[in-house]
Amino acid sequence: xxxxxxxxxxxxxxxxxxxxxxxxxxxxxxxxxxxxxxxxxxxxxxxxxxxxxxxxxxxxxxxxxxxxxxxxxxxxxxxxxxxxxxxxxxxxxxxxxxxxxxxxxxxxxxxxxxxxxxxxxxxxxxxxxxxxxxxxxxxxxxxxxxxxxxxxxxxxxxxxxxxxxxxxxxxxxxxxxxxxxxxxxxxxxxxxxxxxxxxxxxxxxxxxxxxxxxxxx
Numbered sequence: 001x002x003x004x005x006x007x008x009x010x011x012x013x014x015x016x017x018x019x020x021x022x023x024x025x026x027x028x029x030x031x032x033x034x035x036x037x038x039x040x041x042x043x044x045x046x047x048x049x050x051x052x053x054x055x056x057x058x059x060x061x062x063x064x065x066x067x068x069x070x071x072x073x074x075x076x077x078x079x080x081x082x083x084x085x086x087x088x089x090x091x092x093x094x095x096x097x098x099x100x101x102x103x104x105x106x107x108x109x110x111x112x113x114x115x116x117x118x119x120x121x122x123x124x125x126x127x128x129x130x131x132x133x134x135x136x137x138x139x140x141x142x143x144x145x146x147x148x149x150x151x152x153x154x155x156x157x158x159x160x161x162x163x164x165x166x167x168x169x170x171x172x173x174x175x176x177x178x179x180x181x182x183x184x185x186x187x188x189x190x191x192x193x194x195x196x197x198x199x200x201x202x203x204x205x206x207x208x209x210x211x212x213x214x215x216x217x
Contacts, residue, residue: 034116061164071132078104078118079142103193118135153210
């Protein structure tokens with residue numbers, strides 16, 4: 001039986017494919033997150049991973065496929081970090097907001113390559129730009145869901161909670177981008193604290209408006 005279909009060194013074919021896929025995605029992160037989208041090619045990714053193109057195409061159809069897979073993995077990692085942080089935080093609006101924003105910012109700035117993939121290089125690729133747009137909306141939905149649950153705001157036709165969440169999620173992405181490129185000259189801790197204050201203030205204002213509207217209908 002060919003090695004690609006059977007066991008080799010005690011590892012079966014599916015495990016070997018999964019290992020090679022991980023190597024390729026890590027290589028894509030290194031290239032895209034360091035040298036940028038214009039310098040990231042299938043050939044370069046394969047060279048970085050020390051694998052032949054044959055192994056690239058067993059997992060990915062083309063360059064866009066691996067870049068989207070990388071983007072999605074980082075976004076999923078960030079979403080999971082945020083949800084875990086919120087769940088562990090005290091039952092207090094500022095504590096939960098601080099935990100969520102801190103987890104998000106720290107994950108992406110502890111490894112600046114990840115932030116560069118999500119916020120900078122995504123703008124240089126049509127497929128990644130679309131995925132970035134979709135991901136901001138995903139995080140906005142996450143913010144809205146958490147806000148409705150915390151403040152006990154029912155799901156109803158008033159879109160103000162979702163509108164506020166989209167404003168905050170999109171704004172945080174742009175603020176983080178400005179901080180990464182040096183436009184905002186503050187510490188990471190100050191960035192997290194200031195964004196937390198803005199999230200809490202805007203969230204509470206939105207809830208007051210929604211409750212006020214409900215009271216008059």
